[in-house]
Amino acid sequence: MIFANGDCHITYQQEKPISDSERARIADGFLKGTHEYLKELQTTEHTLTFLYSPVKVMEAHNTIEPCDLVIEEVRAFLGRMEVAA
Amino acid sequence: MSIIVQDSGLLTILQTLDPEPSAKGNEYNGACDRLAHQLANQLVGNDKAAPTVEMTHQHSIIKFTEPTVIAFSGAGFKAKSGGREIFLNRIYLFDRGDELEFIPQKKGNRIYLAVAGGLKTEGSNVMKSGDEIIMCRDYTAHHDELFNMMKRRSEVNWGVDTYALVEVYLSDVYHIVRRPDVPDEIYEKLESGEYTVRNEKNRVALYVDGPEIALQDTGIEHAGVKGGVHIADSQPVLALNDFNKVTTAPQVGTIPSYHLHKLSQKSTGSKIQFKAIDAADAHANLYAHHLWMKSLFKAIDYKLSKELVKEKM
Numbered sequence: 001m002i003f004a005n006g007d008c009h010i011t012y013q014q015e016k017p018i019s020d021s022e023r024a025r026i027a028d029g030f031l032k033g034t035h036e037y038l039k040e041l042q043t044t045e046h047t048l049t050f051l052y053s054p055v056k057v058m059e060a061h062n063t064i065e066p067c068d069l070v071i072e073e074v075r076a077f078l079g080r081m082e083v084a085a
Numbered sequence: 086m087s088i089i090v091q092d093s094g095l096l097t098i099l100q101t102l103d104p105e106p107s108a109k110g111n112e113y114n115g116a117c118d119r120l121a122h123q124l125a126n127q128l129v130g131n132d133k134a135a136p137t138v139e140m141t142h143q144h145s146i147i148k149f150t151e152p153t154v155i156a157f158s159g160a161g162f163k164a165k166s167g168g169r170e171i172f173l174n175r176i177y178l179f180d181r182g183d184e185l186e187f188i189p190q191k192k193g194n195r196i197y198l199a200v201a202g203g204l205k206t207e208g209s210n211v212m213k214s215g216d217e218i219i220m221c222r223d224y225t226a227h228h229d230e231l232f233n234m235m236k237r238r239s240e241v242n243w244g245v246d247t248y249a250l251v252e253v254y255l256s257d258v259y260h261i262v263r264r265p266d267v268p269d270e271i272y273e274k275l276e277s278g279e280y281t282v283r284n285e286k287n288r289v290a291l292y293v294d295g296p297e298i299a300l301q302d303t304g305i306e307h308a309g310v311k312g313g314v315h316i317a318d319s320q321p322v323l324a325l326n327d328f329n330k331v332t333t334a335p336q337v338g339t340i341p342s343y344h345l346h347k348l349s350q351k352s353t354g355s356k357i358q359f360k361a362i363d364a365a366d367a368h369a370n371l372y373a374h375h376l377w378m379k380s381l382f383k384a385i386d387y388k389l390s391k392e393l394v395k396e397k398m
Contacts, residue, residue: 009308
């Protein structure tokens with residue numbers, strides 16, 4: 001599942017553990033890729049948590065609901081990394 | 086020249102606004118109270134992100150070694166210098182040999198001290214008694230004007246009024262953004278009573294006591310995010326800036342960033358009431374808070390430029 005973890009993070013969570021090598025591959029993919037709003041990625045055995053600046057998204061899109069736009073970017077990134085979200 | 090930390094109190098640390106990597110192994114995990122950090126810098130004409138001295142609970146005594154323009158911010162502090170009363174959110178000029186001592190107050194936990202022209206440290210950013218913090222002296226034309234004005238009167242008779250900050254710091258109600266995997270009953274329980282701060286592990290977490298939360302441990306490994314509310318021994322643990330990167334303590338939600346200023350000002354015995362909200366509501370509140378902060382900083386700029394113009398006439 002993907003959800004807003006507070007107002008500045010989006011978290012992807014799965015029950016099945018993500019292996020260390022898989023986490024390293026995703027983290028590396030994040031570092032090498034370019035992102036519109038995603039600033040940082042924190043990985044754990046079950047989660048990928050992305051940091052973003054909600055005010056930046058709000059002002060760029062003239063909206064006070066930035067979540068959907070950022071979740072879309074997270075989904076696109078996970079798609080590129082071949083993570084089934 | 087530098088400022089000297091005469092007495093380092095409980096924890097005195099040179100801190101940046103946002104987390105920053107450090108080649109010297111210092112931990113710059115960002116100011117816990119971002120509002121106070123920015124406010125102090127704005128008052129002395131610095132970049133809002135410039136490092137400040139963050140002092141926790143039992144505060145330091147600072148000694149000045151040259152004429153220095155300062156401001157400090159936080160939630161309800163006072164200080165003294167000799168026989169002079171010093172107030173928060175105002176600009177002061179101190180001279181060589183002056184000492185600034187903070188007076189403990191019932192409310193508030195952290196003070197942020199900004200020095201015009203900026204601060205840096207050559208060694209550890211955790212200050213011990215007798216340590217020096219180097220003044221960068223990155224003075225701009227605005228700083229020069231500020232110094233000239235302060236030389237004539239050493240303090241200004243205006244500042245950010247306490248009432249302007251009441252809305253940010255006074256309330257004990259803390260929003261918690263719901264998670265989709267946490268049942269409603271947990272939020273009902275969290276909202277059902279008042280929690281009391283048992284203690285703070287410095288900059289890591291606040292431990293609170295109140296209605297017990299019976300949450301089944303699903304074995305999920307969570308990321309430690311600032312404001313995260315985790316359950317350990319049936320009680321909430323609230324993550325601060327230096328919280329573990331990874332935790333197996335179940336997470337029930339996250340306190341939004343606009344309530345983290347006042348969270349970091351909570352001390353032992355303070356009260357906390359939770360109110361569960363959705364992310365959409367948190368974002369609406371965040372934007373309102375963002376606009377309020379912008380207007381506050383603009384008001385400071387306006388007032389300061391008016392004073393400087395008056396001085397030139």
